[in-house]
Amino acid sequence: MENLVAYSLVAVYSAMGVYTIAFVLFTIDLATRSAASTDAARVAPAQVAPASSLTAEAAAGSARGGTSTIERTTTARASGTPVDAPIGATRFQKVAVALAALGWLLHLAAVLTRGIAAERVPWANMFEFGLTATALGMGTFLGALLWKDIRYLGAYITGFSLLALGIVTTNFYVDVVPTPPPLQSGWLVIHVLVATLATGFFAIGAGLSIMQLLRSRAAASKAEGLRFVQTLPGASALESLAYRVNVVGFVFWTFTLIAGAIWAERAWGRYWGWDTKEVWTFIIWTLFAGYIHARATRGWRGDRSAWLAIIGFSAVIFNYTVVNLFFKGLHSYSGL
Amino acid sequence: MEPLRPSDHIDADALAAEQREAAIDARAAADGADGGDARGASAPIAQPSLGPVGWLRFAWRQLTSMRTALVLLLLLAVAAIPGSLVPQRSADPNGVSQYRVDNPELFDVLDALQVFDTYTSVWFSAIYLLLFVSLIGCIIPRTLHHARALRSAPPKTPARLNRLVGYRATDAPGDVETALEAARAELRRRRYRVERYGDSLSAERGYLRETGNLIFHMALVGVLATIGFAGGFGYNGQKVIVQGETFVNQLGSYDSFNPGRFFDDALLDPYGVRLDDFEAEYGLDTTTGQVQPLDFTASMTVVENGREAQRTLKVNDPLTVGGTNLYLLGNGFAPEITVRDGDGDIVFSEAVPFLPQDANLTSIGVIKVPDGLEEQLGMIGFFYPSAIQLESRALSSVYPEPDQPVLTFNAFTGDLGLNDGVPRNAYALDTDGLTQIAGREAPADPLVIGLGQTAELPDGLGSVEFSGLQRFVSVDVHHDPTQTGVLISALLVLGGLVVSLFVPRRRLWVVATATDDGVRLEYAGLARGDDPGLEAAVADLADAHSQRLAPTLET
Numbered sequence: 041m042e043n044l045v046a047y048s049l050v051a052v053y054s055a056m057g058v059y060t061i062a063f064v065l066f067t068i069d070l071a072t073r074s075a076a077s078t079d080a081a082r083v084a085p086a087q088v089a090p091a092s093s094l095t096a097e098a099a100a101g102s103a104r105g106g107t108s109t110i111e112r113t114t115t116a117r118a119s120g121t122p123v124d125a126p127i128g129a130t131r132f133q134k135v136a137v138a139l140a141a142l143g144w145l146l147h148l149a150a151v152l153t154r155g156i157a158a159e160r161v162p163w164a165n166m167f168e169f170g171l172t173a174t175a176l177g178m179g180t181f182l183g184a185l186l187w188k189d190i191r192y193l194g195a196y197i198t199g200f201s202l203l204a205l206g207i208v209t210t211n212f213y214v215d216v217v218p219t220p221p222p223l224q225s226g227w228l229v230i231h232v233l234v235a236t237l238a239t240g241f242f243a244i245g246a247g248l249s250i251m252q253l254l255r256s257r258a259a260a261s262k263a264e265g266l267r268f269v270q271t272l273p274g275a276s277a278l279e280s281l282a283y284r285v286n287v288v289g290f291v292f293w294t295f296t297l298i299a300g301a302i303w304a305e306r307a308w309g310r311y312w313g314w315d316t317k318e319v320w321t322f323i324i325w326t327l328f329a330g331y332i333h334a335r336a337t338r339g340w341r342g343d344r345s346a347w348l349a350i351i352g353f354s355a356v357i358f359n360y361t362v363v364n365l366f367f368k369g370l371h372s373y374s375g376l
Numbered sequence: 377m378e379p380l381r382p383s384d385h386i387d388a389d390a391l392a393a394e395q396r397e398a399a400i401d402a403r404a405a406a407d408g409a410d411g412g413d414a415r416g417a418s419a420p421i422a423q424p425s426l427g428p429v430g431w432l433r434f435a436w437r438q439l440t441s442m443r444t445a446l447v448l449l450l451l452l453a454v455a456a457i458p459g460s461l462v463p464q465r466s467a468d469p470n471g472v473s474q475y476r477v478d479n480p481e482l483f484d485v486l487d488a489l490q491v492f493d494t495y496t497s498v499w500f501s502a503i504y505l506l507l508f509v510s511l512i513g514c515i516i517p518r519t520l521h522h523a524r525a526l527r528s529a530p531p532k533t534p535a536r537l538n539r540l541v542g543y544r545a546t547d548a549p550g551d552v553e554t555a556l557e558a559a560r561a562e563l564r565r566r567r568y569r570v571e572r573y574g575d576s577l578s579a580e581r582g583y584l585r586e587t588g589n590l591i592f593h594m595a596l597v598g599v600l601a602t603i604g605f606a607g608g609f610g611y612n613g614q615k616v617i618v619q620g621e622t623f624v625n626q627l628g629s630y631d632s633f634n635p636g637r638f639f640d641d642a643l644l645d646p647y648g649v650r651l652d653d654f655e656a657e658y659g660l661d662t663t664t665g666q667v668q669p670l671d672f673t674a675s676m677t678v679v680e681n682g683r684e685a686q687r688t689l690k691v692n693d694p695l696t697v698g699g700t701n702l703y704l705l706g707n708g709f710a711p712e713i714t715v716r717d718g719d720g721d722i723v724f725s726e727a728v729p730f731l732p733q734d735a736n737l738t739s740i741g742v743i744k745v746p747d748g749l750e751e752q753l754g755m756i757g758f759f760y761p762s763a764i765q766l767e768s769r770a771l772s773s774v775y776p777e778p779d780q781p782v783l784t785f786n787a788f789t790g791d792l793g794l795n796d797g798v799p800r801n802a803y804a805l806d807t808d809g810l811t812q813i814a815g816r817e818a819p820a821d822p823l824v825i826g827l828g829q830t831a832e833l834p835d836g837l838g839s840v841e842f843s844g845l846q847r848f849v850s851v852d853v854h855h856d857p858t859q860t861g862v863l864i865s866a867l868l869v870l871g872g873l874v875v876s877l878f879v880p881r882r883r884l885w886v887v888a889t890a891t892d893d894g895v896r897l898e899y900a901g902l903a904r905g906d907d908p909g910l911e912a913a914v915a916d917l918a919d920a921h922s923q924r925l926a927p928t929l930e931t
């Protein structure tokens with residue numbers, strides 16, 4: 041068992057090494073894309089022109105509003121013009137994705153060996169939660185690639201995971217210790233797992249919202265700025281994508297909230313007591329409910345709703361770090 | 377029929393236009409009425425005067441707008457923050473007292489602002505009450521509207537489909553009738569509601585989306601209403617039960633008790649529970665050398681309606697009896713102490729709960745012997761379950777199990793103040809005005825007594841025997857009639873949410889026009905709300921329809 045704990049750490053460090061290379065390559069890719077984007081900008085209209093008349097009709101229809109804008113993207117792609125990645129994937133990007141996947145396998149191995157060594161789920165203290173949450177976040181990102189080309193988020197996601205792993209291994213590390221009685225419950229498995237999944241979705245959603253802000257800023261100012269931004273999908277396509285990712289996160293978060301209340305009722309004798317952790321879970325839930333309304337409110341769609349998604353995700357991070365470490369409450373399970 | 381949306385909803389363009397027109401009509405009518413008024417002066421057109429009713433309607437529309445809901449939601453999130461920064465009276469009363477000691481000036485300001493009661497404060501309540509008024513104001517018209525929409529046919533086919541999503545046109549053999557019949561079958565199979573207008577079909581699906589959205593919002597009201605109403609009938613209390621003792625669920629037997637607003641004694645179901653045995657399991661963390669609790673089990677006997685039953689109570693596993701839940705909150709040791717007077721007659725014999733102070737259960741307790749001795753006797757004691765002597769000669773406990781149980785006492789004599797009617801905390805001894813007779817600041821050393829041993833009090837006052845050792849548990853007794861209602865509402869919230877977010881509500885249209893050698897078919901769709909799959913749905917319908925119309929071409 042001692043050995044397994046050590047192997048788990050070796051796997052974490054290896055994963056971090058591989059992620060680092062992936063991160064560098066993703067960043068180089070963004071940099072070279074910006075170099076290429078100037079050329080692509082000249083080529084792109086020529087590519088669109090020969091598309092069928094159907095595309096032109098759909099594009100005319102799409103001038104009407106947000107929902108149909110994504111449709112244009114799909115139509116355009118169906119007719120052979122990959123608007124999602126106008127200049128195609130660079131070599132760097134392909135290697136980076138492969139490395140991210142490799143790093144993730146190592147990461148997953150670290151999570152599994154930790155769980156086997158502890159003879160329980162590997163998310164009972166802050167170190168383990170950070171380890172597992174980043175693994176699920178990376179997994180969600182890699183899984184999402186099968187559904188949609190969001191490789192432009194690679195630098196953000198690998199950078200973020202790397203930072204989080206660095207912090208948890210150096211500052212939050214604790215050895216495997218037995219679980220205290222309040223944590224010995226099936227709800228630990230389900231409540232924390234779903235919270236972790238929600239965090240993964242919110243992380244990707246926030247990444248998309250950041251890209252959306254960069255994109256709309258670039259469109260508004262016409263200034264050079266970060267040139268890779270020109271190669272991203274349009275702001276409203278990014279917004280729809282972010283929304284779809286965030287609402288999945290929101291459903292998971294709602295479940296987390298309810299499961300947490302049921303567990304609290306079992307463990308502490310009341311389902312809701314405005315404990316600090318409960319308060320922040322509620323705040324996050326309310327912020328994302330606000331985000332959903334913002335997207336449905338005239339005058340709030342676009343940049344403002346993107347900011348709300350980013351603020352919501354920041355609150356998730358705050359809840360995990362500052363609230364766990366510095367706020368007094370019943371949820372004192374950081375293990376530190 | 378469009379789902380009804382607040383006027384500033386992103387989908388509400390058409391609705392808003394309609395309402396604007398309606399508003400102009402209403403104003404015209406009002407102006408007309410003004411014209412007939414004795415004062416006769418009609419208001420300038422640029423500044424229409426709103427009567428009181430108009431103002432109310434205006435205010436109501438503002439309150440039930442999307443923007444208001446949004447701002448109130450964000451305000452609620454912000455208003456919840458202070459309660460996580462300072463201790464709350466409801467959850468941590470000691471923390472609040474400590475805050476007062478640490479920051480006396482800031483305390484007064486924050487207290488005046490009700491920050492120590494954030495979640496019941498006027499400002500927090502105002503925000504959520506406004507939010508729920510807005511919510512109800514939003515739900516009612518939408519529910520009525522939706523109930524009507526559920527019974528009406530899909531709307532007329534728009535004149536020009538090519539401005540809509542996923543438009544496509546194809547030519548097919550056959551005539552208009554067969555083409556539309558096939559399209560109808562295909563739409564029905566996809567569970568669309570279909571209506572024919574001329575040579576076109578109008579189809580709609582996903583009414584469930586709006587149903588889910590309404591259920592979601594109604595269930596939120598359900599949560600609040602259940603807590604507001606049923607919560608008043610609840611109660612909770614705390615009780616320390618020593619091994620061998622029986623707790624009876626009556627008002628007088630609680631150590632502390634918090635009734636709800638509508639509480640009444642009749643709500644207490646008079647059952648009894650006895651603590652028979654308590655077992656704790658510990659593990660040693662080899663790296664830190666610290667003791668970790670692994671498991672606590674209290675074996676109880678429940679007496680209800682004259683019947684006895686054996687039950688166990690554990691940390692994550694409350695005991696349900698008589699409409700209440702009992703939760704295991706804490707545990708500790710209750711040494712049995714027997715005090716005798718100078719003649720050897722027993723004047724006090726009780727198992728006294730000692731409150732644990734650390735992981736190895738070093739515990740503090742207080743003994744008060746008001747009668748039977750020459751003077752009233754008060755003792756403050758430490759209990760060490762597994763005592764060792766440190767180099768400093770002080771005692772310390774090294775393990776939370778009673779391997780080497782030792783009690784030490786500082787003893788005081790004087791007036792314990794038990795007779796002056798002021799309620800006294802059983803776990804504290806006010807030593808002001810008392811004389812220390814044994815202890816660090818007294819001529820005699822503190823009493824140190826092992827299990828089964830007896831120590832003499834100074835000056836022949838009497839003796840103290842550590843005659844036995846029991847365990848105790850502290851339990852929280854809860855009667856919470858909101859639980860079921862809130863749980864059901866919460867599950868409806870979740871279910872409604874999933875349905876409302878993931879069921880697409882969409883319309884599809886098929887228009888057939890006869891051509892020289894067959895029929896020209898046009899397809900298009902329209903989404904209500906976020907619907908990334910609409911494009912594919914139109915294409916899918918068109919493909920399936922073509923296959924139906926030309927089955928022979930397939931082979």
Ligand code: HEM
Binds near residue numbers: 332336439593877
């Ligand atoms: C306690 C306060 C509220 C909360 C927590 C809340 C939460 C939510 C959530 C999570 C959604 C998305 C799920 C769904 O579509 O069912 C939603 C949608 C919606 N809410 Fe609320 N809501 C609240 C109050 C209100 C109020 C007061 C209004 C009316 C002004 C309102 C109008 C709407 C509408 C129209 C939608 C559909 C949005 C769309 O078309 O995308 N909500 N709400």
